[in-house]
Amino acid sequence: MTELAHTPLYDEHLALGGKIVPFAGYAMPVQYPDGALKEYTAVREGRAGLFDISHMGQIRVTGPEALAFLQYATTNDVARLNNGQVQYSALLNEQGTFIDDITTYRLDADAYYLCVNAANRHKDVAHLQAVARDFNVQLHDESDGTTLLALQGHDAQHLLQALVDTDLETIGYYRFAETQILGRPAIVSRTGYTGEDGFELYLPNTIATEVWRALLEADAVPIGLAARDMLRTEMGYALYGHEISDAVTPVEASLMWITRLDKGDFIGRQAVLERREEGPRQRLIALKLTGRGIPREHYPVLVDGETSGEVTSGMHSPVAGGIALAYVRPEHAGGGELAVEIRGRAVAATRARLPFVRSNVRK
Amino acid sequence: MSIPADLKYTKEHEWVRLEDDIATLGISDHAQEALGDIVFVELPEIGRRIAPGEAFAVVESVKAVSDVYAPVGGEIIEVNELLESEPEKINTDPYGAGWIARVKTDGSSAELLDEAAYTLFLEE
Structure with a gap:
């Protein structure tokens, strides 16, 4: 180790x-x-x-083609940012699945700052450096x-x-x-x-x-x-390695709101377009137990008595009780009797709306 | 760290109080402290027969799920239903209000440590 x-x-x-x-x-x-x-x-x-x-991790991106580079490397529309604005975004690979989710800060027209997940930092930097060869930009890993x-x-x-x-x-x-x-x-x-x-x-x-x-x-x-x-x-915020990973695209992860297909070409765009066309392979849902127990990561999620997927994040909320995010088969996202299998027993659950608890962020 | 002298302990950090053939079971102060805030307890059914070393209850903290193993064998005759609404009693009073179950023993038992032996075991 x-x-x-x-x-x-x-x-x-x-x-x-x-x-x-x-x-x-x-x-x-x-x-x-x-x-x-x-x-x-x-x-x-x-x-x-x-x-x-x-x-x-923090990566500074500067240079005359910083905007064009980030438009190509990230999913959200960086052109919408003014100086002093932050944007939730993602890095995808050519298969349209997640390399990471990130935030993009616009310092100036030719200067940006990215905040990335710790576990993905070195992978992100290597990926971005490879992409940056085709652009007039400099990357500095300031982490x-x-x-x-x-x-x-x-x-x-x-x-x-x-x-x-x-x-x-x-x-x-x-x-x-x-x-x-x-x-x-x-x-x-x-x-x-x-x-x-x-x-x-x-x-x-x-x-x-x-x-x-x-x-x-x-x-x-x-x-x-x-x-x-x-x-x-x-x-209900996604966490890399749980709700998002290199096994899912934004179509599955309900993150099309940060994936701007209309902004021009970007890495993974074609694959996301195709996935959207053919439909998601699984769907992320929010659920709340009605029976007693705590839904934990990897516990099976049952729909009408059959295994449909698994919990990606789950916990006992002091306010909302047993709550979880889970992937299920796409046809089960909307209907069917929901349960979480806890130590061999099916514990009843219902679909929930996000957030599970009232948000107090200042919009 | 509290280790009452009138109880016996297992190496899995359960405690048992033996009064004639009735045993009261719980988890030790060391165990509750290592687990952190306990938010859920799954109690056994009354009438269930358990063997020494068998997992008979589950204690869940914010981050972890832990089995509770039977220090003695016998039949569950009472469970602490208070823990269903106030699982934190295990944190605040592990040897008192945080007891988990009572068993009518059949005389069988796992390896039990007295206070001195358990203290030594924790120091190892």
């Missing part, structure tokens, strides 16, 4: 008593001593949760020098404002500002993965500890991976 990487905040996690687990090649805190449920509650019920997500924090919850703006010069009120949802924190350049975006209002902060590693401590001092609550997964699952 290769040695796990550490984020710049690893020692802080240890000092707080964080329980460290391997995640995407990094040693990350799954929870702190108060436990995942208290962390979850702090974010949902009006405080601010602080997440170290520095394991994620190792960048700390990424998320501050999420009702109090996030109030706590963060003390550290940032820019008036955070001027940053709308999926907008960002290039600003300064502790006198160092930073990107602050009103984005997140929790369904609460909040921000993500891209910082130079040199100020990571100082900013982390300042936010905790201001009463932010440190949040581990377990609560992060609860929060995102309640929103």
Whole structure:
């Protein structure tokens, strides 16, 4: 086994008593001593949760053909972005299946910033570099020098404002500002993965500890991976390796809204067009147990008593009970008696609408 | 870490309180702490016969699903239904309100450790 990487905040996690687990090649805190449920509650019920997500990757794309390159390499329509806007998007391969899901930040007409999943970072960089040979662009993998924090919850703006010069009120949802924190350049975006209002902060590693401590001092609550997964699952947000992977296209994953077939050619477009024509091979659904139990990843999903697919993400929501995202055969997406097989028993379920829990993001 | 002296323990971190031929079963303080927040408990049916070492209940935390193994053999005569609505009692009071089941024992048992032996086992 290769040695796990550490984020710049690893020692802080240890000092707080964080329980460290391997995640995407990094040693990350799954929870702190108060436990995942208290962390979850702090974010949902009006405080601010602080997440170290520095394991994620950042790639800067610059050059006269940066826009043309990103239009070809990503699924969403990058031409719709103005300076200071963020877009959820994806990288597909020629088969139309996912290499990764990403966010694209437009810094300027010829300068963009991509945030990618930790586990996919090296694969993404290699792929993008290969594609970039045909374009006049430069790519810089800035991941190792960048700390990424998320501050999420009702109090996030109030706590963060003390550290940032820019008036955070001027940053709308999926907008960002290039600003300064502790006198160092930073990107602050009103984005997140929790369904609460909040921000993500891209910082130079040199100020990571100082900013982390300042936010905790201001009463932010440190949040581990377990609560992060609860929060995102309640929103029905896709997670690479679960709802999206190189086995599915945007047609299956219900991500056609970030796949702009009308924007011109891009990698995977032809395959997605064909898949849309022939129909999805499976469909992502949201379900809620009506019987007792917790639906977990890989548990079989039954429709009218027969196995139709499996759970991709599932949990016990303190608010909504047993909830899950699952792939089922396309003909079962709309109808049929639904159940999840838990330890050999069929536990009844119903189709649910997303999000499972009310979102408080500021639209 | 609490390890009451009047109980016996298994290497799978269950505890048992033996009073004549009635055994009360649960999971140890160490087990609940390792699991983290417990959010679901699947209780056995009353009347079920269990053998020592048999999985008779399931405890689920936020991230993990864990079987609970029988320290003794016998018949389930009572289950702690409170855990269906308040599974967190296992976290807050593992040896008291967090008990899982009562068994009328048939005299068979798994390897049971006393307080000193279990303490030593945890330190290994």
